Amino acid sequence: MDKQGHKASRTIEVTVLSAENLRLDRKSVKKNTYVIARAGPLNSGSTKADFEGGSNPSWNEKITLDLPFQTRFISLEVKCKTSSGDRVIGTASLPISDILEDYTPENHLHFLSYRLKDSRGGRNGVINVSARVQMPVDSVCPSATKNPSGYGCSSSWQQPALGVPVGHQQNYYSGVVTGVPVWS
Numbered sequence: 001m002d003k004q005g006h007k008a009s010r011t012i013e014v015t016v017l018s019a020e021n022l023r024l025d026r027k028s029v030k031k032n033t034y035v036i037a038r039a040g041p042l043n044s045g046s047t048k049a050d051f052e053g054g055s056n057p058s059w060n061e062k063i064t065l066d067l068p069f070q071t072r073f074i075s076l077e078v079k080c081k082t083s084s085g086d087r088v089i090g091t092a093s094l095p096i097s098d099i100l101e102d103y104t105p106e107n108h109l110h111f112l113s114y115r116l117k118d119s120r121g122g123r124n125g126v127i128n129v130s131a132r133v134q135m136p137v138d139s140v141c142p143s144a145t146k147n148p149s150g151y152g153c154s155s156s157w158q159q160p161a162l163g164v165p166v167g168h169q170q171n172y173y174s175g176v177v178t179g180v181p182v183w184s
Contacts, residue, residue, distance in 0.1 A: 011134040012039065012067040014074060014094070016047050018058040019116070021125040022089050024080055028055040029089065032081035035127070039065040039074050049081060055125070067133060072096055076127055078116055090116025090124040099131050106135045 014037050022029040031051045038044040043065055050057035065074070074094040079086050092114035099110050109132045118124040 010067045010069070011064060012074065012096075012099070013062055013064050013132050013134065014045075014076075015062045015130045016059045016076075017128040017130060018053075018056065018060070019078055019125055019127045020056050022055045022057070022078065022080075022116075023124055024082075024087060024089055029057075029080055030054055033057045033089065034079055034081070035059065035063075036077045036079065037063045037065060037074055038077070039067055039071050067096070074131075076114065076129070078125070078127060088119060090118050090127075092116050092127055094129065094131065096133075099133050107132055 016035045016037065019033070019035075022033060031054060032049045033053070034049045035047045036044055037046075045063035045065055047059040047061040047063070050059055067074075073096060076092045076094055078089040078091070080089050094112065094114060098112060099108075104110075109130055111128075111130045113126050113128045115123055116125045116127055
């Protein structure tokens with residue numbers, strides 16, 4: 001917590017969906033793959049092992065991590081359980097800037113794919129994830145509308161719409177246009 005009693009971090013939800021074309025020692029992976037997501041040395045979570053997908057595993061598991069404001073990326077590490085111990089198949093970095101873009105609303109769900117790199121820096125498959133950052137209530141809600149959970153606003157508060165009203169809509173929110181500036 002900071003001096004005003006606010007949370008000093010956000011929460012990130014990373015749903016590890018699947019991976020494609022995984023290899024271990026230049027051979028297709030057979031089974032027992034899992035993913036570790038890290039937002040720091042003491043802040044990580046893991047999926048369960050996939051026993052059926054082989055070189056194209058599927059997890060569809062949510063990992064929730066505290067995300068201190070100074071964190072710049074989430075590390076994704078795909079591993080395989082073998083008879084000689086756990087082996088790293090590949091790693092990827094999920095930049096926080098890919099999730100917290102300038103023109104996307106808070107709590108927006110992003111679907112992302114990243115190239116995995118093996119220990120020598122070579123390509124070794126792709127990992128598919130979805131991610132969203134949940135901001136502390138203090139940063140988005142008026143104090144009277146906080147949810148007791150610490151995240152999100154109560155149903156009595158409506159976040160102002162972003163954009164420009166169009167047409168002659170009775171409901172301001174049903175006729176809103178948003179856009180992203182494009183420079184050439």
